[in-house]
Amino acid sequence: MKVSAETFARFAPGLFVLLWSTGFVGAKFGLPYAEPVTFMAYRYTIVSLLLGSYVFAVRAPWPRQPLMYGHLALSGLLMHGFYIGGVFIAISRGMNSGIAALIVGVQPLLTAVLSGPLLGERLVPRQWAGFVLGFAGLALTVHRSLASGAMPVFGLVSCTIGLLAITFGTLYQKRCTAGVDNRVGALVQFMATAVACVLVSRSFETGVVEWHPRFMFALGWLCIVLSLGAISILWLLIRQGAASRVASLFYLVPPVVAIEGFLLFGETLQPLQMVGIAITALGVALINRV
Numbered sequence: 428m429k430v431s432a433e434t435f436a437r438f439a440p441g442l443f444v445l446l447w448s449t450g451f452v453g454a455k456f457g458l459p460y461a462e463p464v465t466f467m468a469y470r471y472t473i474v475s476l477l478l479g480s481y482v483f484a485v486r487a488p489w490p491r492q493p494l495m496y497g498h499l500a501l502s503g504l505l506m507h508g509f510y511i512g513g514v515f516i517a518i519s520r521g522m523n524s525g526i527a528a529l530i531v532g533v534q535p536l537l538t539a540v541l542s543g544p545l546l547g548e549r550l551v552p553r554q555w556a557g558f559v560l561g562f563a564g565l566a567l568t569v570h571r572s573l574a575s576g577a578m579p580v581f582g583l584v585s586c587t588i589g590l591l592a593i594t595f596g597t598l599y600q601k602r603c604t605a606g607v608d609n610r611v612g613a614l615v616q617f618m619a620t621a622v623a624c625v626l627v628s629r630s631f632e633t634g635v636v637e638w639h640p641r642f643m644f645a646l647g648w649l650c651i652v653l654s655l656g657a658i659s660i661l662w663l664l665i666r667q668g669a670a671s672r673v674a675s676l677f678y679l680v681p682p683v684v685a686i687e688g689f690l691l692f693g694e695t696l697q698p699l700q701m702v703g704i705a706i707t708a709l710g711v712a713l714i715n716r717v
Contacts, residue, residue: 463515557714565678678707
């Protein structure tokens, strides 16, 4: 059955949130068996090979402007290298995942503040209220983790770098990579990130991997579902929507992760967390209501 473009566009935001949230599950499975940047090096190398084979097979059009490759590489390093790397490194060094989620969760609000001067986007009071509600709901969702978790300085710095990277990466991609074929653009981003991760891994990590079935499952999931699935949808959303509205979807990721933890790992969901999830959903609805 063929899905129309209108139908896909309607369900793409929800599908993106669902797929993106599973990245935290994949990290939970895989990080015990490999150092964070080594894990990322394998992930982005494999993704580059898979996507590169497809791009060359279908003869997707490549950008003609040499400068565009620099724009793509920089946005890729920000969105995939520094963002994912910041979160992975923070968690691997002992930061509570709830605290990490809350720090990175500032991204939609920060994007909303910066999208005006950088992209000329304007938000109405209803949307500003949505951003505030979304962050409040996010804080309620992860409040138990905040109450019980430590906040190491290294992890705080690492997560803050990740927050700034995903924020400026989203804005930079929206502003500087318009018109590029999604498949080629993603391939250049993945290749740049793979090279950077390999260099960092060889310089600062041992590169040792325990090829446990859980690690191989996590690696395969992150390569196919996250890097090829969720990132493709994110490219489409950034191209078609305002940066601030796309960024608001990241508010929904930690609540969905909390639900997945309840379903997959038996983690508890307290009433206050469920209220937080509802408030976050309401905030995102206010931001994106036409």
